[in-house]
Amino acid sequence: MGQKILLKGNEVMAEAAVQAGCRFFAGYPITPQNEVPEYMSKRMPQVGGVFVQAESEIAAINMIFGASAAGARCMTSSSSPGVSLKQEGISYIAAAELPCLIANMQRGGPGLGNIRASQADYFQAVKGGGHGDYRLIVLAPASLQELYNLTMNAFDWADYYRNPVMILGDGILGQMAEPVEILPYEPILELPEKDFVLDGCKGRKPRVVKTLILKPADGLIAHNEHLQEKYKRIESELSLCEEYQTTDAEIVIAAYGITARIAKGAVRMARAKGIAAGLIRPITLWPFPNEPFISAAKTASQMLVVEMSHGQFIEDVKLAVNGQCPVEFLGKGGGWYPTEEIILEKIESMAAASATAVKGKL
Amino acid sequence: MPNLTRTEVLTDAQTHYCPGCGHGIIHRLVAEVIDELGIREKTIGTAPVGCAVLLYDYFNCDIIECAHGRPPAVATGMKRVQPDKIVFTYQGDGDLAAIGTSETIHAANRGENITVIFVNNAIYGMTGGQMAPTTLTGMFSTTSQDGRGEHGEGPPLKVCELLSSLEGVCYLERTAVSTPKDVISAKRAIKKAFQNQIDGKGFSLVEVLSMCPTDWKLSTAKAVDFVNNEMKTAFPLGVYVDRS
Numbered sequence: 001m002g003q004k005i006l007l008k009g010n011e012v013m014a015e016a017a018v019q020a021g022c023r024f025f026a027g028y029p030i031t032p033q034n035e036v037p038e039y040m041s042k043r044m045p046q047v048g049g050v051f052v053q054a055e056s057e058i059a060a061i062n063m064i065f066g067a068s069a070a071g072a073r074c075m076t077s078s079s080s081p082g083v084s085l086k087q088e089g090i091s092y093i094a095a096a097e098l099p100c101l102i103a104n105m106q107r108g109g110p111g112l113g114n115i116r117a118s119q120a121d122y123f124q125a126v127k128g129g130g131h132g133d134y135r136l137i138v139l140a141p142a143s144l145q146e147l148y149n150l151t152m153n154a155f156d157w158a159d160y161y162r163n164p165v166m167i168l169g170d171g172i173l174g175q176m177a178e179p180v181e182i183l184p185y186e187p188i189l190e191l192p193e194k195d196f197v198l199d200g201c202k203g204r205k206p207r208v209v210k211t212l213i214l215k216p217a218d219g220l221i222a223h224n225e226h227l228q229e230k231y232k233r234i235e236s237e238l239s240l241c242e243e244y245q246t247t248d249a250e251i252v253i254a255a256y257g258i259t260a261r262i263a264k265g266a267v268r269m270a271r272a273k274g275i276a277a278g279l280i281r282p283i284t285l286w287p288f289p290n291e292p293f294i295s296a297a298k299t300a301s302q303m304l305v306v307e308m309s310h311g312q313f314i315e316d317v318k319l320a321v322n323g324q325c326p327v328e329f330l331g332k333g334g335g336w337y338p339t340e341e342i343i344l345e346k347i348e349s350m351a352a353a354s355a356t357a358v359k360g361k362l
Numbered sequence: 363m364p365n366l367t368r369t370e371v372l373t374d375a376q377t378h379y380c381p382g383c384g385h386g387i388i389h390r391l392v393a394e395v396i397d398e399l400g401i402r403e404k405t406i407g408t409a410p411v412g413c414a415v416l417l418y419d420y421f422n423c424d425i426i427e428c429a430h431g432r433p434p435a436v437a438t439g440m441k442r443v444q445p446d447k448i449v450f451t452y453q454g455d456g457d458l459a460a461i462g463t464s465e466t467i468h469a470a471n472r473g474e475n476i477t478v479i480f481v482n483n484a485i486y487g488m489t490g491g492q493m494a495p496t497t498l499t500g501m502f503s504t505t506s507q508d509g510r511g512e513h514g515e516g517p518p519l520k521v522c523e524l525l526s527s528l529e530g531v532c533y534l535e536r537t538a539v540s541t542p543k544d545v546i547s548a549k550r551a552i553k554k555a556f557q558n559q560i561d562g563k564g565f566s567l568v569e570v571l572s573m574c575p576t577d578w579k580l581s582t583a584k585a586v587d588f589v590n591n592e593m594k595t596a597f598p599l600g601v602y603v604d605r606s
Contacts, residue, residue, distance in 0.1 A: 045423075067439035089432070198425075200423075201403050202403035209426050
């Protein structure tokens with residue numbers, strides 16, 4: 001049993017990173033993730049690590065590029081506009097296959113937007129916000145305990161696959177506080193030796209970390225194919241999802257992160273009213289857990305996607321469902337969040353429409 | 363006696379640089395210094411975006427190639443994780459003084475214990491001769507065809523002068539490679555900049571005025587004259603800061 005402590009989400013994530021051996025953090029202030037650099041500025045020196053307040057998000061992600069190539073477990077965090085600035089560096093890190101963790105505590109957009117929670121950076125995180133064909137492993141925790149656990153796991157997946165990992169949180173997750181059990185870090189995978197590290201060429205040939213590959217045929221095309229093979233392997237090995245009361249569900253809600261937590265309450269309320277509702281909550285957004293959706297599309301009569309955007313996550317749900325089941329939508333961007341009652345109302349209207357349709361058939 | 367033998371810090375690869383380009387000389391100076399200080403096996407260099415992007419083909423030490431303008435940030439991460447290693451950046455004028463100005467100023471002001479070799483040839487070489495932040499007033503480039511300053515381009519940006527106001531900086535010197543005397547002086551400065559890092563003294567930058575005959579559209583001899591007559595006037599040589 002680890003010690004239980006009460007911390008804000010941003011601090012929980014930072015402490016989990018420290019526990020997992022993260023020893024380099026670079027970041028830049030932006031609301032609602034300021035507690036991460038604040039916490040790290042105090043904590044890193046305590047454990048012999050390095051905290052750098054960068055001059056920009058661009059500099060921060062490039063410091064991560066250098067720190068990762070130097071062999072450190074490293075991390076940067078930001079919120080939406082700042083993560084946009086990091087995209088250049090993320091593309092380079094993915095291209096160079098360097099491990100690191102990037103956290104995005106999303107806020108309202110586009111532009112400077114606002115500082116309320118949002119899920120409108122789904123495309124940027126999951127489809128690739130920078131240039132080129134690359135993938136990030138994207139994690140979407142829905143509680144602070146899960147945030148703590150996934151942050152530790154994220155460093156293992158990053159090292160194991162030599163790939164950047166992103167935690168796609170939001171302002172609510174970052175700002176809320178709940179008790180978290182501080183578990184000691186234990187690797188979940190047998191981690192490979194870091195044979196790419198630039199630490200001086202003593203006793204070996206010089207190493208190069210680079211992303212410029214001018215020759216097409218045996219160079220950049222081959223490198224892209226290598227990356228795609230790795231991404232396929234990750235897709236086949238890593239897919240996390242929570243299913244809640246889906247076995248007999250007529251109406252299955254699809255939601256991730258904090259929205260899924262609210263949706264779970266709505267499912268309970270619907271069940272209390274006799275409506276067979278259920279929830280599929282992807283924990284990895286990439287790789288996307290297709291299987292639960294494919295199964296649910298066969299048994300449920302309708303699906304409902306709930307997200308804090310005008311419809312991004314829904315595209316992956318529809319791809320998985322592939323027309324086998326109607327998919328309704330409830331979502332808005334700009335700082336809107338659903339309450340259990342709003343979701344319940346939507347479920348009830350779907351159930352009523354479904355009953356009318358059945359009656360019509362009779 | 364000058365060292366006339368090949369240094370093991372450089373590979374046998376033939377460089378891609380144009381005839382009369384200064385990069386070959388500057389590579390050699392950096393390599394000789396690394397050799398003389400006996401630090402090849404603990405040195406990590408950063409390659410910029412620009413003509414020197416293929417640095418890793420020529421230097422026989424660990425190299426990380428960075429996004430355009432970001433070497434000081436990458437070097438910060440690299441050096442902070444491994445303070446016992448020697449980290450240098452090798453950057454052109456577009457990289458260091460345009461797209462990477464912010465990274466340069468802040469790495470300098472934090473006093474990062476790194477060595478920066480700044481090659482100033484007043485032009486974007488690799489992309490074909492566009493205006494650099496250091497292009498001289500009145501100078502032709504493919505994006506300042508009436509001469510810099512005619513259409514709101516502003517005057518050239520002077521890096522050593524700009525950075526000399528920063529209290530975090532240890533050492534700034536502007537040198538050139540357009541005469542044998544300058545080459546010897548540039549090597550002395552580069553060696554000092556590496557020695558400062560070994561001694562933990564902080565941010566050291568050596569600016570090297572260099573020739574680009576191809577994009578200046580001058581003969582190799584006239585390109586040397588251009589550095590001696592025009593560039594040295596706009597960018598006076600000398601030590602700008604020395605807190606070592």
